[in-house]
Amino acid sequence: KAGxxxxxxxxxxxxxxxxxxxxxxxxxxxxxSWYQQTPGQGLQFxxxxxxxxxxxxxxxxxRFSGRQxxxxxxxxxxxxxxxxxSALYLCASSFGTVGDEQYFGxxxxxxxx
Amino acid sequence: QQPVQSPQAVILREGEDAVINCSxxxxxxxxxxxxxxxxxAPVFLMILLKGGEQKGHEKISAxxxxxxxxxxLYLTAxxxxxxxxxxxxxxxxxxxxxxxxxxxxxxxxxxx
Numbered sequence: 001k002a003g004x005x006x007x008x009x010x011x012x013x014x015x016x017x018x019x020x021x022x023x024x025x026x027x028x029x030x031x032x033s034w035y036q037q038t039p040g041q042g043l044q045f046x047x048x049x050x051x052x053x054x055x056x057x058x059x060x061x062x063r064f065s066g067r068q069x070x071x072x073x074x075x076x077x078x079x080x081x082x083x084x085x086s087a088l089y090l091c092a093s094s095f096g097t098v099g100d101e102q103y104f105g106x107x108x109x110x111x112x113x
Numbered sequence: 114q115q116p117v118q119s120p121q122a123v124i125l126r127e128g129e130d131a132v133i134n135c136s137x138x139x140x141x142x143x144x145x146x147x148x149x150x151x152x153x154a155p156v157f158l159m160i161l162l163k164g165g166e167q168k169g170h171e172k173i174s175a176x177x178x179x180x181x182x183x184x185x186l187y188l189t190a191x192x193x194x195x196x197x198x199x200x201x202x203x204x205x206x207x208x209x210x211x212x213x214x215x216x217x218x219x220x221x222x223x224x225x
Contacts, residue, residue, distance in 0.1 A: 004154075033213070042115070043155070043200060043215035090154060101145065102213075104154035 002027065004093050004105035012111045018079040021108045025072050025093030031055075032074040033102065034066060037088040046089075049074050050096045078110075086112045114139060116203050116216040124222045125191045133186040133219045135201030144177050144184040145202040145213070148195075155200060159186065191223045 005024045013019050025032050033056075034046040045058035049068035068074045072093070078085055088109050092102035116137040125131055135144060143162045147155035161177035161184060174187045188195055201216040 035215075042218055043202075045213050045215070092155075101157040101160055103157065104147075106154050 004091060004103050006089075006091055006105040006108050008108060009106065010109045010111075012113060013081050014113055015081055015083060017081050018077065019081060019110060021076045021078075021089055021091075021110075023074045023076070023091035023093075023105055025074070025091075026103055029093035029095055029103075030072055031094045031096030031100070032068060032072065033092045033094075034074070034076050035090045035092065036060075037090060037107070038086075043090075046076070081112045083112050086110060114214050116201055116214060118199075118201060118216040118219045120219060121217070122220040122222075124224060125195075126224055127191060127193060129191055131188045131191060131221060133188070133199050133201075133221070135184045135186070135203070135216050137182045137203050137214075139182065139203075141177075141179065141182055141184075142204040144175070145204075146173075146175060146184075146186050147200045147202060147215075148197045149200065150197040158199075188221070191221075193223050193225065196221060196223045 004026055007022045023032055031050045033048040036044045036046055046060055046064055047054055047066055048056040052068045063079045066076045088107045090104050090107045092104045094100040094102045116135050119134045123131055146159040148158055149155040158173055159175050161175055163179055177184045184201055199219045202213040
């Protein structure tokens, strides 16, 4: 079956702009989680969506938001971009039961200049 | 709340064994292990659940000490393909969903 897909794969934005990233989970998976990966901070949890509702949230400012659609596809939005937002953004999907393995997408590499 | 992994980096020769440790300051429901190769997404290896249930690979095993809030990943007879960065991910107790805290990572390099 098809894996998790993310679009776009690469993005260059300017400080102050906003950006929307997209994630399509594996068919049948209802949970989508988003992570930010940087060399300094490692993999950090942003939020998780399950059945169109945000179920868990990490410690990121309100500039980071997301949503999930009825087909489980999810989008993540970052407003008023800062240089420090440059990172690899990964999404992962699962069936949504606690303890389920997550399947990661290839990520979107965001560069803020 | 980020779990701490040790060692930070390890270099092995093919066929050697390795142990990677993951320690959390909070009570855990489950521990997940992932491997990430350079430029690729993390790939699931193993889950250990509270109560002792395990799911994972044949050649990779792990332990989960709920009392000590620790987990260890055991890589036996390492192969070149084992190279990558290993992350543990922890689900804190009483969590209702997938809110993970990933560990600091362990870089493992297997040389011929």
